[in-house]
Amino acid sequence: MNQQEMRTVYTQTLIELAEKDERIVVLEADLMKASGTGAFKNRFPERTFNMGVAEANMVGVAAGLSAGGKIPFADTFACFASRRTYDQFFISGNYAHLNVKLVGTDPGVASEYNGGTHMPFEDIGIMRNIPQLVVMEPSDPVSLKKLVIKSAYHNGCTYMRLHRKPVTVIYSEEEEFEIGKGKVLKDGTDVTLIATGAIMVAEALKAGEILNAEGISAAIIDMHTIKPVDTGLILQYAKKTGGIVTCENHQKMNGLGSAVAETLAENYPALLNRIGINDEFGEVGKLDYLLERYQLTAEHIVSTAKMNISSR
Amino acid sequence: MEKQELEQLERKAKEIRKMTIDTIGYLGVGHIGGALSVIEVLTLLYYKHMDISPEEPKKKNRDKLVLSKGHAGPALYSVLADKGFFPGEWLHTLNKGGTNLPSHCDMNRTPGIDMTTGSLGQGISAAIGIAMANRLDGIDKKVYLIIGDGETNEGQIWEGAMAATHYKLNNLIAFTDYNKMQIDGYVHETMNIEDLNAKWNAFGWFVQRVNGHDFLDMDMAVERAKKELFRPSMIILDTIKGKGAFFAERRLDNHNMNVTYETAQEACRLLDQEN
Numbered sequence: 339m340n341q342q343e344m345r346t347v348y349t350q351t352l353i354e355l356a357e358k359d360e361r362i363v364v365l366e367a368d369l370m371k372a373s374g375t376g377a378f379k380n381r382f383p384e385r386t387f388n389m390g391v392a393e394a395n396m397v398g399v400a401a402g403l404s405a406g407g408k409i410p411f412a413d414t415f416a417c418f419a420s421r422r423t424y425d426q427f428f429i430s431g432n433y434a435h436l437n438v439k440l441v442g443t444d445p446g447v448a449s450e451y452n453g454g455t456h457m458p459f460e461d462i463g464i465m466r467n468i469p470q471l472v473v474m475e476p477s478d479p480v481s482l483k484k485l486v487i488k489s490a491y492h493n494g495c496t497y498m499r500l501h502r503k504p505v506t507v508i509y510s511e512e513e514e515f516e517i518g519k520g521k522v523l524k525d526g527t528d529v530t531l532i533a534t535g536a537i538m539v540a541e542a543l544k545a546g547e548i549l550n551a552e553g554i555s556a557a558i559i560d561m562h563t564i565k566p567v568d569t570g571l572i573l574q575y576a577k578k579t580g581g582i583v584t585c586e587n588h589q590k591m592n593g594l595g596s597a598v599a600e601t602l603a604e605n606y607p608a609l610l611n612r613i614g615i616n617d618e619f620g621e622v623g624k625l626d627y628l629l630e631r632y633q634l635t636a637e638h639i640v641s642t643a644k645m646n647i648s649s650r
Numbered sequence: 651m652e653k654q655e656l657e658q659l660e661r662k663a664k665e666i667r668k669m670t671i672d673t674i675g676y677l678g679v680g681h682i683g684g685a686l687s688v689i690e691v692l693t694l695l696y697y698k699h700m701d702i703s704p705e706e707p708k709k710k711n712r713d714k715l716v717l718s719k720g721h722a723g724p725a726l727y728s729v730l731a732d733k734g735f736f737p738g739e740w741l742h743t744l745n746k747g748g749t750n751l752p753s754h755c756d757m758n759r760t761p762g763i764d765m766t767t768g769s770l771g772q773g774i775s776a777a778i779g780i781a782m783a784n785r786l787d788g789i790d791k792k793v794y795l796i797i798g799d800g801e802t803n804e805g806q807i808w809e810g811a812m813a814a815t816h817y818k819l820n821n822l823i824a825f826t827d828y829n830k831m832q833i834d835g836y837v838h839e840t841m842n843i844e845d846l847n848a849k850w851n852a853f854g855w856f857v858q859r860v861n862g863h864d865f866l867d868m869d870m871a872v873e874r875a876k877k878e879l880f881r882p883s884m885i886i887l888d889t890i891k892g893k894g895a896f897f898a899e900r901r902l903d904n905h906n907m908n909v910t911y912e913t914a915q916e917a918c919r920l921l922d923q924e925n
Contacts, residue, residue, distance in 0.1 A: 397775075
């Protein structure tokens, strides 16, 4: 399986953008080593601003850089990017209609040994409440690269969840992505799995194989943009397969599952089940342990999909 | 500064003060205290120091001002209207539904406003970002920043204070409107910010402290700040909250107060009778 480290792809994409566009700048809050943007600093030292352990100021400075005509990418752990800078991102970035590209790394269980203090299960929900904000979680190196480019030239702020670790390539290099347009990874007729992010799209793909082996045809959708969510695609597959299971590394509340529930409830009330965190805090552990602990594994998706089908 | 220029600035400040009192009085309520304490510094910057063009408010190569204490918007709106950024009639639309002049500064609604503010503490970071962008683009212009004394309680102010010296932003000239009062009372009783000079000094800024209603003092301080080669500047302005409005001056409840239009007009008449 071809794997690439997501943080390397993120940084290389920013370098490629910056080679062609002098407006691209990068801000960090003492996590340059973790996010891998050191390579950007080596190439563009004058366009890299390490703001120290001061995330609120970092996001405010990013807004100022945008007011000065720059396209700032600011990243930190997703827990801080969301909870700690919310008012700065909300007012100085979004309310001011500026162009802050905020990236939250180690979303949800990806925080592993950093544990509950660093494990954001709520960042999508927090961010979805900001008017007009684009909220994304790429699933593989190709979608990451393409969506970072889309983000750079989107007129407005964006929030992207980023799993930094090596991730299996799903898409071909030629695949094109649009903000707000989900990707059908596998067609199906019995049930639809809608997943977001590298960890949960991978689990959904595994679940699809297990279901397939048992004679159940599951469609699988990579919903890389949670806001604006692809309502057309949701409704198309709700009608086609009759039921949906959402899969997210996030609280069931206010995340992808909620976005899909809102769409279905107002348009076509098909049966929905949600894989996600059940109103709990995070805790330490390896990824495998945490996936099982919070019932996010392919096996849980499989049993939920079967329940979805049998409950109709 | 020549005597003639000083007199012009003083006359202009009186005009701006009256416009601000009129603007808030016409609405009947507003942040009168903190608007009136920054009249002189705004007048000095916009009528002497800042390179701006009302006909081209978004010109890239210009001085900028971030009014971090965004609730003082009406004072700045009076300056911008007088400068011709928008028609003077707009002032009487303050806070009315659909207005271009909201209580707190909004860069997308009001021509001449350089940064959206209103959530205290955030202006310093924005000003730092603008100063960094100017430096990257080789724009040799200043970024002016006005923060409040109560606002100085915000942690973000001190995150910014650290960062501005780290990046040696000598193109950033900040002011603290030290009118000694915040919403709940005197600053020293609510959350003391002293020793303010020592604090900014400790963060590595070039610190000066002057009378914020005295043009000569302020002008010399700004000239000295402009000459700084490596440090951002903090000019602490000793000011009077509600300065010049008999119904508000030095009153502890003047942060956001009701005022009838008759009272506001009476205050303007009294200002006219001075000197």
